[in-house]
Amino acid sequence: MLGFKFAILFLGFFIFFSLNSSAEEARSSGKKINKTSINYLKNKLKKRFKPKKIEWTLKESPHFKIYHESSWSPDSIVIELEKIYNMMKMDISMFSPWMMREKGKVYIYSSKKTYLAGEFKPPEWSKGLAFVQKKTIVVYDTGDIEKLRAVIAHELTHLYFEGFFGDKFKYPPQWLNEGLAVSMEDKSYGQGPWHNALKYVPRERYISFSDFFDLEIEDLQSQQQIGDWYLQSFGIVKYLFNSRRRIQFKNFCDLVRSGKNLKEALWASYRIKSLPAFEKSWLKWLETYGTEKEKSSGFPSASFNFVPVKMSPSKKFKKFK
Secondary structure, X not given: OHHHHHHHHHHHHHHHHHHHHXXXXXXXXOOOOOHHHXXXXXXXXXXXXXXXXXXXXXXXXXXXXXXXXXXXXXXXXXXXXXXXXXXXXXXXXXXXXXXXXXXXXXXXXXXXXXXXXXXXXXXXXXXXXXXXXXXXXXEEOOOOHHHHHHHHHHHXXXXXXXXXXXXXXXXXXXXXXHHHHHHHHHHOOOOOHHHHHHHHOOHHHOOOHHHHOOXXXXXXXXXXXXXXXXXXXXXXXXXXXXXXXXXXXXXXXXXXXXXXXXXXXXXXXXXXXXXXXXXXXXXXXXXXXXXXXXXXXXXXXXXXXXOOOOOOHHHOOOOOO
16 A cells, blocks of 8 residues: 555656746757646646535534535535434434434535545445444435435444444444444434335245354345345334333343343343244344235345445444354
């Protein structure tokens, strides 16, 4: 990497001094110098190696600092963000007490083009980023306020929930992290597309629990498989976490964060004895959603095109025994 940077630096100096040397030769020989051409080339080089800088305009709400591109902002964004905050507060504040007393930062680009070219350097597939240490999320507007609201809810969940694990220098299990984020995303619609998909997806599309919790999402081969994985993660979190199970879910997450394996955390929090018992109970619960089949559960996540952040082995959840 250092060699590459040195090569770029050397190339820049070489071209710069070559231009100046040519100018000096022209002066000594009495030739007329085309200053416009030389200045044009110098300016072109500067622009090529200098990233475009966004001029941010700040708006503040009671719970957020909102940065948007100068002279532009989504309609009613302050009101929308406060709606999201009030929606999430009851479920998420137990993981992130700071959200009650500090303002998170929200950067909103005006388009995907400026988002991808911006200072945060997002991967091309992403629709948003969360920076836990900076208490910051980054998104872009698509012109659809409902989708923007869903993306923001998804990324804020990652910000708050990953921070809860980060306090102990841990990272949440991938299924738990994404399942909770999709749950808050779906809740931003009232009852959104994930809720509807969970009602109708064929049961054979689900992955056996004996494989699901050890699965690396990057190993899945198709968008349908990845979409089904997101839906199953969402469904499992919905089963574990509702208004009557808030304390149980917090206890479960505490145990996972402390290093307990899935079997230990499930038994201590929900009195679920085994993984087969968990799967049987979950499938029975799904029956309350109805059994009518639908062709596909392929609702793309508002925050990801089904390509999650790659996790290192150290972040992987303990294998069920």
